[in-house]
Amino acid sequence: xxxxITIHDVAKHANVSIxxxxxxxxxxxxxxxxxxxxxxxxxxxxxxxxxxxxRTMKKKSSNxxxxxxxxxxxxxxxxxxxxYWNLVSGIEKVSRxxxxxxxxxxxxxxxxxxxxxxxxxxxxxxxxxGASHNATLVKETKSLAIPxxxxxxxxxxxxxxxxxxxxxxxxxxGIKFLLDxxxxxxxxxxGNKEINGVMxxxxxxxxxxxxxxxxxxxxxxxxDVPVSMEGGYDAGEIIINHPKITAIFCFSDVLAIGLMKYxxxxxxxIPDDYALIGFDNISASQYTTPPLTTIxxxxxxxxxxxxxxxxxxxxxxxxxxxxxxxxxxSLIERESTSYL
Amino acid sequence: xxxxITIHDVAKHANVSIxxxxxxxxxxxxxxxxxxxxxxxxxxxxxxxxxxxxRTMKKKSSNxxxxxxxxxxxxxxxxxxxxYWNLVSGIEKVSRxxxxxxxxxxxxxxxxxxxxxxxxxxxxxxxxxGASHNATLVKETKSLAIPxxxxxxxxxxxxxxxxxxxxxxxxxxGIKFLLDxxxxxxxxxxGNKEINGVMxxxxxxxxxxxxxxxxxxxxxxxxDVPVSMEGGYDAGEIIINHPKITAIFCFSDVLAIGLMKYxxxxxxxIPDDYALIGFDNISASQYTTPPLTTIxxxxxxxxxxxxxxxxxxxxxxxxxxxxxxxxxxSLIERESTSYL
DNA sequence: TATTTTTGATTAAACGTTTCATCGATTGTG
DNA sequence: CACAATCGATGAAACGTTTAATCAAAAATA
Numbered sequence: 001x002x003x004x005i006t007i008h009d010v011a012k013h014a015n016v017s018i019x020x021x022x023x024x025x026x027x028x029x030x031x032x033x034x035x036x037x038x039x040x041x042x043x044x045x046x047x048x049x050x051x052x053x054x055r056t057m058k059k060k061s062s063n064x065x066x067x068x069x070x071x072x073x074x075x076x077x078x079x080x081x082x083x084y085w086n087l088v089s090g091i092e093k094v095s096r097x098x099x100x101x102x103x104x105x106x107x108x109x110x111x112x113x114x115x116x117x118x119x120x121x122x123x124x125x126x127x128x129x130g131a132s133h134n135a136t137l138v139k140e141t142k143s144l145a146i147p148x149x150x151x152x153x154x155x156x157x158x159x160x161x162x163x164x165x166x167x168x169x170x171x172x173x174g175i176k177f178l179l180d181x182x183x184x185x186x187x188x189x190x191g192n193k194e195i196n197g198v199m200x201x202x203x204x205x206x207x208x209x210x211x212x213x214x215x216x217x218x219x220x221x222x223x224d225v226p227v228s229m230e231g232g233y234d235a236g237e238i239i240i241n242h243p244k245i246t247a248i249f250c251f252s253d254v255l256a257i258g259l260m261k262y263x264x265x266x267x268x269x270i271p272d273d274y275a276l277i278g279f280d281n282i283s284a285s286q287y288t289t290p291p292l293t294t295i296x297x298x299x300x301x302x303x304x305x306x307x308x309x310x311x312x313x314x315x316x317x318x319x320x321x322x323x324x325x326x327x328x329x330s331l332i333e334r335e336s337t338s339y340l
Numbered sequence: 341x342x343x344x345i346t347i348h349d350v351a352k353h354a355n356v357s358i359x360x361x362x363x364x365x366x367x368x369x370x371x372x373x374x375x376x377x378x379x380x381x382x383x384x385x386x387x388x389x390x391x392x393x394x395r396t397m398k399k400k401s402s403n404x405x406x407x408x409x410x411x412x413x414x415x416x417x418x419x420x421x422x423x424y425w426n427l428v429s430g431i432e433k434v435s436r437x438x439x440x441x442x443x444x445x446x447x448x449x450x451x452x453x454x455x456x457x458x459x460x461x462x463x464x465x466x467x468x469x470g471a472s473h474n475a476t477l478v479k480e481t482k483s484l485a486i487p488x489x490x491x492x493x494x495x496x497x498x499x500x501x502x503x504x505x506x507x508x509x510x511x512x513x514g515i516k517f518l519l520d521x522x523x524x525x526x527x528x529x530x531g532n533k534e535i536n537g538v539m540x541x542x543x544x545x546x547x548x549x550x551x552x553x554x555x556x557x558x559x560x561x562x563x564d565v566p567v568s569m570e571g572g573y574d575a576g577e578i579i580i581n582h583p584k585i586t587a588i589f590c591f592s593d594v595l596a597i598g599l600m601k602y603x604x605x606x607x608x609x610i611p612d613d614y615a616l617i618g619f620d621n622i623s624a625s626q627y628t629t630p631p632l633t634t635i636x637x638x639x640x641x642x643x644x645x646x647x648x649x650x651x652x653x654x655x656x657x658x659x660x661x662x663x664x665x666x667x668x669x670s671l672i673e674r675e676s677t678s679y680l
Numbered sequence: 681t682a683t684t685t686t687t688g689a690t691t692a693a694a695c696g697t698t699t700c701a702t703c704g705a706t707t708g709t710g
Numbered sequence: 711c712a713c714a715a716t717c718g719a720t721g722a723a724a725c726g727t728t729t730a731a732t733c734a735a736a737a738a739t740a
Contacts, residue, residue: 017720052460053396054696078429085425089418104444120392261627287601394726397695
């Protein structure tokens, strides 16, 4: 078992005290140019690297960021949706640039909801993705009293840092677009819209668009399914049994992709039989046939914004303008929609 | 600033020594049922949780697993491919079950190739994904001399723990399938096949399938593009300029999805004009039109296997049968192929 | 009963840092 | 020249565990 090189070894080698070595490593205190060189030289020569656990213990800060992904299903896997990967990608990238590392943790139900590790490890900040459905998780996180950012969670809580999309505007624009094209009977497919969350917001936006016309939303239908390709596929049956429907707004691209399969199996044509809009602009959405008109969000960017907001808190940047960051959306018109 | 509850506080509260408390926490040493109850009671009452950094320092083990994803591109983002997310999902799940947490780290080129954090944090084990292209990374990792598993890396190194797919068999089965259907001119699309790695293996398998027939592989073509939807799309132009080609084998589903878009834009029909096979069986592949015939791997499962192999090493399970685990593939026939 | 073994618990050192208080030497001021 | 201020460096305590060595009391053995 090879013995670790410690700060003591460096101190001995450089003929200085460990305090001086520590100062050199951290750029703290006062140290002359001369000893600085000597110490750095010793560090190189010995191949010294600091022990972060010791540092963490002393400083009560680990330079670790925890990203928590709650599960919708019970299989224990992370969501099968490219959206999450892109988000995490953005978070990881910015964190890395700022010398933080990302601990990725999935939490399932309330059962194994143990955020203890955050305190145990002196984790500096935590990102929670899509916690709307999980009140316990939110409460638990708040009680940690460490820097945190909730993504896509729609918490009615001014105290809390949040990043989300202008989902309402997204819902609005999607429906407005379809209405402008002359559609009158529009199906909406999404997850549970009763809970505060992205689905509810998108739906609220949709309602607003309807309200601006003389078409009442009652002529439409909302189909509540699991947000996955399979869910979208399953929703297809309901769609084709509603004879009047001419357009569909899926509150997630994965839903739209699943639905397209069902419709294509039933020989329905897009956009001829049904105009179709998705949400998220995952990269697959431009590769469907036809390419999917969708509400675009830059998910990697969202992750970057999230990480920055978190790190600003950690660093005590008091020039944080706002606790809530709402990212804009835009509608990308592709070929799954066209004028009637 | 609230003071942390330490093992000392618990000891005082329970009227025992800190050593006893430590024994209770870890289930080590001898402690009577009576004091066990008392101590546990104190722990609950005080809301004590151990400080993992202190423990890590003493035990030289952090219960942390590092997952390293090398980048192909220079944008600094993790690969935009659902494959990776599924893999990480499997790793995270098994790790969590075994009380390990996952640190996710992207490394770009050789420039910022700093694996120092692994030693600095006493990380217990490391998973490296797709390191074939990155010799420095491999060398660096080996020099760490800690438990490690390379995924999809094809290292010619018997010392090293590896998990990969039976890529050669995958390449073989795909081509054999097309040849059996009567195709004679087949295009292959993949990444760089000159480096040891999944692409090379798949190509080798393909060659074997050709060798069993009187059709020579020279009548085929290999198109080397970045492994992404965009790459597949770009390959399309080459395809349609090769008049004899009747079938295409994409060494990744994302390539196939990109290609399908190009072909559909050019009014080519699948499978009528081109038979098409993908690789990976990402969930999107069954939602394309037509659904994609593909070589299937269970990527979440692959992640689970990887984590188990790593944890077995960490736990010193000497009943590890083999250092190389090759996971089977199977061909899933969908509608992007059919007999001529 | 005298002696050994086992049980349950304790003491104290060690893990590798950071940081505060201290201190001698050098430089600056009036 | 006497004194104050600054500079560069140090010693030692503290962070919160684990664990080896030790020990008294209780139980088992002869």
